[in-house]
Amino acid sequence: MKLKSVIKVLYFLACIFTIIFSTIGKIDWMLWSKAFVLPSALWYYLDATNYKIDFLQAAVFLSCFSGDIYRLLCPNNYVTGEVLSFLTAYILLLYYIFPSFIKINLKYRYNLLLIVLILLSLSTLSYFILTLKFEKMQINILYLILYSVILETLFCVAMVEYNRRITLVSVNLLMLIIFFIFSDMFYMINKFYLSFSVFNFTQIFTQVFSYYFLVNFFILNGKQIN
Amino acid sequence: MRFSITKIANFFSMDVQNTIQKLRDELNQHNYNYYVLDSPTISDYEFDITLTQLQDLENKHPEYFDESSPTQRVGGTITKNFKTVRHEYRMYSLDNSYSKEDLIDWEKRIQKVLGDVPLEYTCELKYDGASISITYEHGKLKRAVTRGDGFQGDDVTSNIKTIKSVPLQLKGNFPEKFDVRGEIILPFAGFERMNQELIEIGETPYSNPRNTASGSLKLKESAEVAKRPLDCLLYFLIGNNLPFNTQFDGLEKGRNWGFKVPKEAKLANNLEEVFQFIDYWDVHRHELPYETDGVVLKVNSFQYQDELGYTAKSPRWAIAYKFKSEQVSTKLNSISYQVGRTGAITPVANLEAVQLAGTVVKRASLHNADQIEKLDIRVGDTVFVEKGGEIIPKIIAVDLSKRPENTEKTKYITNCPECNTKLVRNEGEANHYCPNFYGCPPQIIGRIQHYISRKAMDIEGLGGETVALLFNNGLVHNYADLYELTVDQILPLERMAQKSAENLVNGVQKSKDIPFENVLYALGIRFVGETVAKKLAKHYKTIVSLSQATLMDLVLVDEIGERIAQSVLDFFSNEENVRIINQLKQHGVQFEIIEKVNPNATTILAAKIFVVSGVFEKFSRDELKKAIEENGGKVGSSISSKTDYVIAGDNMGPAKLEKAAKLNISIISETDFIKMINEA
Numbered sequence: 001m002k003l004k005s006v007i008k009v010l011y012f013l014a015c016i017f018t019i020i021f022s023t024i025g026k027i028d029w030m031l032w033s034k035a036f037v038l039p040s041a042l043w044y045y046l047d048a049t050n051y052k053i054d055f056l057q058a059a060v061f062l063s064c065f066s067g068d069i070y071r072l073l074c075p076n077n078y079v080t081g082e083v084l085s086f087l088t089a090y091i092l093l094l095y096y097i098f099p100s101f102i103k104i105n106l107k108y109r110y111n112l113l114l115i116v117l118i119l120l121s122l123s124t125l126s127y128f129i130l131t132l133k134f135e136k137m138q139i140n141i142l143y144l145i146l147y148s149v150i151l152e153t154l155f156c157v158a159m160v161e162y163n164r165r166i167t168l169v170s171v172n173l174l175m176l177i178i179f180f181i182f183s184d185m186f187y188m189i190n191k192f193y194l195s196f197s198v199f200n201f202t203q204i205f206t207q208v209f210s211y212y213f214l215v216n217f218f219i220l221n222g223k224q225i226n
Numbered sequence: 227m228r229f230s231i232t233k234i235a236n237f238f239s240m241d242v243q244n245t246i247q248k249l250r251d252e253l254n255q256h257n258y259n260y261y262v263l264d265s266p267t268i269s270d271y272e273f274d275i276t277l278t279q280l281q282d283l284e285n286k287h288p289e290y291f292d293e294s295s296p297t298q299r300v301g302g303t304i305t306k307n308f309k310t311v312r313h314e315y316r317m318y319s320l321d322n323s324y325s326k327e328d329l330i331d332w333e334k335r336i337q338k339v340l341g342d343v344p345l346e347y348t349c350e351l352k353y354d355g356a357s358i359s360i361t362y363e364h365g366k367l368k369r370a371v372t373r374g375d376g377f378q379g380d381d382v383t384s385n386i387k388t389i390k391s392v393p394l395q396l397k398g399n400f401p402e403k404f405d406v407r408g409e410i411i412l413p414f415a416g417f418e419r420m421n422q423e424l425i426e427i428g429e430t431p432y433s434n435p436r437n438t439a440s441g442s443l444k445l446k447e448s449a450e451v452a453k454r455p456l457d458c459l460l461y462f463l464i465g466n467n468l469p470f471n472t473q474f475d476g477l478e479k480g481r482n483w484g485f486k487v488p489k490e491a492k493l494a495n496n497l498e499e500v501f502q503f504i505d506y507w508d509v510h511r512h513e514l515p516y517e518t519d520g521v522v523l524k525v526n527s528f529q530y531q532d533e534l535g536y537t538a539k540s541p542r543w544a545i546a547y548k549f550k551s552e553q554v555s556t557k558l559n560s561i562s563y564q565v566g567r568t569g570a571i572t573p574v575a576n577l578e579a580v581q582l583a584g585t586v587v588k589r590a591s592l593h594n595a596d597q598i599e600k601l602d603i604r605v606g607d608t609v610f611v612e613k614g615g616e617i618i619p620k621i622i623a624v625d626l627s628k629r630p631e632n633t634e635k636t637k638y639i640t641n642c643p644e645c646n647t648k649l650v651r652n653e654g655e656a657n658h659y660c661p662n663f664y665g666c667p668p669q670i671i672g673r674i675q676h677y678i679s680r681k682a683m684d685i686e687g688l689g690g691e692t693v694a695l696l697f698n699n700g701l702v703h704n705y706a707d708l709y710e711l712t713v714d715q716i717l718p719l720e721r722m723a724q725k726s727a728e729n730l731v732n733g734v735q736k737s738k739d740i741p742f743e744n745v746l747y748a749l750g751i752r753f754v755g756e757t758v759a760k761k762l763a764k765h766y767k768t769i770v771s772l773s774q775a776t777l778m779d780l781v782l783v784d785e786i787g788e789r790i791a792q793s794v795l796d797f798f799s800n801e802e803n804v805r806i807i808n809q810l811k812q813h814g815v816q817f818e819i820i821e822k823v824n825p826n827a828t829t830i831l832a833a834k835i836f837v838v839s840g841v842f843e844k845f846s847r848d849e850l851k852k853a854i855e856e857n858g859g860k861v862g863s864s865i866s867s868k869t870d871y872v873i874a875g876d877n878m879g880p881a882k883l884e885k886a887a888k889l890n891i892s893i894i895s896e897t898d899f900i901k902m903i904n905e906a
Contacts, residue, residue, distance in 0.1 A: 048782055050833035051833060052833075052868065054867075167788055168777065168778070168781060168788050216778065219782065220781060223781070223782070
C-alpha cells in the first residue's frame with residue numbers, strides 16, 4: 001500500500017472512532033482518536049505537496065489544532081480560547097481566498113444579488129442563534145458576533161465561487177464552510193442550550209470531516225495557482 | 227579553364243587524385259558563387275565542361291569516390307521507401323501570433339522568466355517551404371531529414387544533395403559536427419518555369435510553390451529532384467560547442483561556411499525595431515523572389531534561449547508573426563456537416579471554387595452553430611474567405627449587400643448526418659456532439675484512424691482510407707479488431723494485393739512493441755493528447771492503476787486538470803472501452819511502462835525543485851537537468867517560492883540572482899551540485 005493510502009486510512013479511522021466514541025460517551029477514548037484527526041489530515045496534505053507548506057496554510061492548521069485543544073481540554077463553560085483560535089483560522093482562510101475572489105468575481109454583477117441574499121439569510125440565522133440564552137457560556141458576545149460575520153463572509157465567498165464555476169476546488173471550499181458552520185452551530189446549541197445526541201453527532205461528524213475538505217481545498221487550490 | 231588545369235596536371239605529372247580534388251573545389255566555388263552569392267564568374271557552358279571532365283575522371287578512378295563531390299548533385303539514386311530517422315535535436319514548431327499585441331504579451335512572458343534584462347531579437351522572414359534538418363560531420367553533408375513529426379522524419383539525403391545551394395563541403399573553420407535547420411523553397415521564377423513546361427506538354431500545372439517544394443523532397447528519383455530549381459535557405463544552426471553565442475552570429479557564421487542565408491535578417495534592439503521590420507516587410511514581401519507568410523522573431527542570446535527553454539510544442543524564445551491573410555469573396559453553395567472521431571459536429575461551407583493564396587478553395591470551416599448564428603450566413607450568400615494561418619480557409623464575413631432575396635436563415639441540424647441520433651450540446655461547449663459513440667460510423671473510423679496514426683501506434687502499411695475500407699466491409703468494428711485481421715480476409719478488398727495485405731498484417735503485429743504512453747494516446751481518450759498521455763503513463767505505470775484512479779488522484783498528477791481527469795474516469799467507466807482494452811491486452815499490446823533501469827539513478831534529490839541558470843563547465847544545461855531528474859529532483863523553469871535550489875553557472879542573469887536572494891533560495895555552484903549527488 002502506498003504511503004498516501006496509509007495516511008488516508010489513518011485519517012478516516014481516526015474520524016470514525018472519534019464519532020463512535022463521542023456518540024457513546026467514551027470521552028477519554030475519543031480524546032485519543034481525535035488527537036490523530038488533524039495531524040493525519042496535515043500529513044496527507046504534506047504528502048501531496050512534497051512536504052512543503054506555506055506560512056498561511058500552516059497557520060490555519062495550527063489555529064484549528066489550538067481550537068481543538070481548547071475544546072477538548074478546557075473547562076466546560078470557558079470558550080474564549082476556543083472561539084479565538086477558530087476565529088483566527090477563519091480569518092486566515094478568508095485572507096487566503098479573498099484576493100483571487102475579488103479579482104474574479106467583481107466582474108460578475110449578478111453575484112452581488114446572490115451575496116445580498118446569502119447575507120440576509122445568514123444574518124437572520126445568526127441573530128436567531130445569538131439571541132438564544134447561552135446562560136452558562138462565559139464569553140464576550142462581541143467575539144461571537146465577529147465570529148458569525150467572518151463565517152458568513154466565508155460562506156458568501158464559497159457560494160459565489162461555486163455558483164460561478166463548479167470545480168473540485170469550489171465544491172471542496174463550499175463543503176468546508178458548510179461543515180464549519182454546522183459544526184460550530186450544533187456545538188453551541190448542544191453544549192449551551194439543548195443537549196441532544198443528534199446535535200452532538202452532527203457537530204463531531206462535521207468537525208472531523210471538515211478537515212478533509214480543508215486539506216483537499218488547499219491541495220487543489222495550490223495546484224491551480226502553480 | 228578545363229584545358230589549363232588538365233594540361234598543367236599532365237605537364238607536372240600531378241597525380242589524378244589532386245586533379246580531381248582541384249576540379250571539385252573549383253566546381254564547389256562556382257556553385258557557391260552562382261547559387262548562394264548570386265554572382266557567377268563563369269558561363270554555364272564552362273561549368274558543364276568542367277563537370278563533365280570531373281565525371282570522366284571519377285568514372286575512370288572509382289577509388290577516389292567522394293559522396294560530397296559536385297557530380298553527386300546530378301542525382302541518379304532511386305529511393306523506394308524513405309528511411310525514418312530520429313532527429314538528434316527535436317524540430318519544434320513555432321507559436322504563431324497575429325497582432326503586435328501578441329508580441330508585446332510574448333515579451334512580457336519572456337521578461338517574467340528572465341527579469342528586466344535588455345533583449346535583442348533577430349528578425350527573419352518566415353519562408354514558406356518544407357523544413358529540413360541537415361547534419362554535417364567534418365564539414366561534409368552527412369544526412370538530410372524532413373521535419374516529420376518533429377521527433378523523427380524521412381531521410382531524403384540523396385534528394386537534398388541535388389539542391390545546388392546546399393553545400394556538400396563546407397568552407398572555413400567549422401565545428402566537427404552540427405545540424406543545420408533550413409527551409410527548402412521553390413522561388414516564384416522557377417515555379418512559373420516548371421508550370422510553363424507542364425502547360426506546354428498538356429499537363430496540369432502545380433498549385434503552389436510550397437506544396438511543390440515539399441512534394442519534390444519525397445520524389446523517388448533524385449535525378450528528377452535535380453531538375454527542379456529548388457533552393458535552401460538556412461535559418462538555424464544547432465549542435466554542441468558551436469563557436470558563437472547568438473542567433474545573429476550563427477547566421478553570419480553559416481554564411482561564411484557556405485550556406486545560403488537570406489540577407490533580409492536583421493538584429494533588433496527592442497520591439498519597436500521589430501515592428502518597423504514587420505511593417506516594412508508586410509508591404510515589400512511581394513517583391514521577394516519567394517513566398518513568405520510572416521516574420522520569425524528569436525531571442526538573440528543563446529544563454530537566454532537556454533533559460534527560456536521549450537514548451538511541449540515550441541520554443542519559448544521564438545515566435546512567428548503571421549502577415550494578415552489574403553481575402554477573396556465567393557458564393558456559398560451549401561452547408562454540410564462532418565462528424566469527427568470524438569463525435570463533434572463541424573459545419574462546412576461548400577463554396578464556389580476560388581483561387582486563394584496559391585490554392586483552389588472549395589470548402590471552408592464554419593466551426594460551430596454559434597459562428598453560423600454570428601455571421602448569419604445563408605445558402606446563396608456571397609462570403610469573404612481567408613486562410614487562417616495561411617492553411618485552413620475560413621469565412622470571416624458575409625457580403626450582405628449581395629444577399630439574394632427570400633433567403634432563409636440557416637437552421638442548424640438537430641440530428642447526426644451519419645446515424646440520425648439526436649445531437650447534444652454540453653453546457654459551456656461550442657460544439658454539438660453525436661452521442662452515438664459506438665454506433666456512428668465516422669466516429670468509429672476516426673478512432674481507428676487515430677489509433678493507427680504515426681504519433682500513436684504508428685502502424686505501417688495501413689492508411690486512413692484502408693481503415694474505412696476495412697470498416698465498411700465489416701472486418702473491423704474497433705481498433706482491437708485490427709489484431710485479428712488475416713491476409714486472406716484482406717486480399718479480396720479493393721486495391722489489395724498479397725504484398726500490401728502482408729504489410730498491413732505485419733504492421734499491426736509490429737505495433738505490439740509500441741510503448742505504453744503511445745498506446746494510451748492511441749486509445750483516443752478525450753483531452754488526452756501526447757503530452758498528457760506521457761504524464762499519465764509515467765505516473766501510473768500501468769493501465770490497471772490508471773483505471774482505478776479516483777478523480778482526486780488524477781487531479782493531483784502534475785499538469786492534469788479536472789476536465790482531463792473526468793474524461794479519463796468517463797472512459798474507464800464505459801464497459802465497451804474496458805472490453806476493448808482487455809481484448810488489446812490479450813493480443814499483447816503494451817499496457818505497462820517498461821522502465822529502463824539507470825544504475826546511477828538515486829532519490830537523493832526527491833521532492834527538491836531546482837532552477838538551472840547560466841553556462842556550466844562540466845555539464846551542458848540538458849545534461850544537468852537530466853542529472854537532477856535522474857536523482858529524483860524536478861527542474862523548474864523560473865524561480866519561485868517553491869524553488870529549493872538555483873544552480874548558478876557563469877553569466878547568470880542579475881534579475882534571477884536578485885530574485886533568488888530575495889526569496890532566500892540557496893544558490894549553489896555546479897561543483898556543489900556534483901557533491902550533492904555524489905553523497906548518495
